[in-house]
Amino acid sequence: MTPERRQLLIAFLLSLGLDPTAPGGPGDSAAALAPIEEALSHSSAGLGRNHEQLEFLGDAVLRLAASEFLAHRYQKLGVGQRSSLRAQLVSDRWLSELAGRIGLEPLLHLGAAAAGDRAGRATVLAETCEALIGAIYGAWGGPQGGLEPVERWLAPHWQQSCQELLADPHRHNWKSALQEWSQAQGRGLPRYEGEERSRSHGDPRRFHCRVHLGEQTLGTGWGGSRRDAEQEAARMALESLPNQATPQTSDPTPQG
Numbered sequence: 001m002t003p004e005r006r007q008l009l010i011a012f013l014l015s016l017g018l019d020p021t022a023p024g025g026p027g028d029s030a031a032a033l034a035p036i037e038e039a040l041s042h043s044s045a046g047l048g049r050n051h052e053q054l055e056f057l058g059d060a061v062l063r064l065a066a067s068e069f070l071a072h073r074y075q076k077l078g079v080g081q082r083s084s085l086r087a088q089l090v091s092d093r094w095l096s097e098l099a100g101r102i103g104l105e106p107l108l109h110l111g112a113a114a115a116g117d118r119a120g121r122a123t124v125l126a127e128t129c130e131a132l133i134g135a136i137y138g139a140w141g142g143p144q145g146g147l148e149p150v151e152r153w154l155a156p157h158w159q160q161s162c163q164e165l166l167a168d169p170h171r172h173n174w175k176s177a178l179q180e181w182s183q184a185q186g187r188g189l190p191r192y193e194g195e196e197r198s199r200s201h202g203d204p205r206r207f208h209c210r211v212h213l214g215e216q217t218l219g220t221g222w223g224g225s226r227r228d229a230e231q232e233a234a235r236m237a238l239e240s241l242p243n244q245a246t247p248q249t250s251d252p253t254p255q256g
Helices: 003-015 034-039 052-073 079-089 092-101 112-116 121-139 147-167 174-184 226-240
Strands: 191-196 207-213 216-223
Touching (some): 003 034, 034 121, 052 147, 079 147, 092 147, 216 226
Antiparallel strands (some): 207 216
């Protein structure tokens, strides 16, 4: 690790509100920052160590940290509501958006193919952002204190997202909204038909989906996953419906 790269990583961590030299931190040596560098090294770069192991760890850390955040801040919400919120706060979409907000992309080591694949960029950002969460957890002590800096970094971002989601309960969950509408109209459940159109991982048009209600096709959508294509089809269906009302979630005020 060059001195310039080391200083860049220190500045990046400070921008997240994490000082590696503060008590409990890993320090600012090249060795101490090695997990951060590993997280930012995508497997496509062909380096000796890459993000994949830390991504695996980060997935578990992210879900635990999000669960604790919701349990402490939104105690009055039911378990089902907290589960729905958590699904949004740990999604690839949320992670890729977070990566954009914190300026992660310029710090990444990417191979030529990944660097030139604009269609798969959101997937790369989500993967490396999750790896960064695992790296921070490990560098700050793992089971002995590593969760605290992760929660400290992510809490303001989660708070903003929760406020938006509670104000609009079906934000990014169009399938649920469409189902509520169809049942309220006494028309039964929507039916989704999807097919894989591409074998390319990260292709945002990999899957195509149609949503039907009875014999009527309400909407179609594309997505990088079957779930995303279904959500997009439901969103398009909702946009075609006149005066589609969105039910409100009660008591969105956080506690603590």
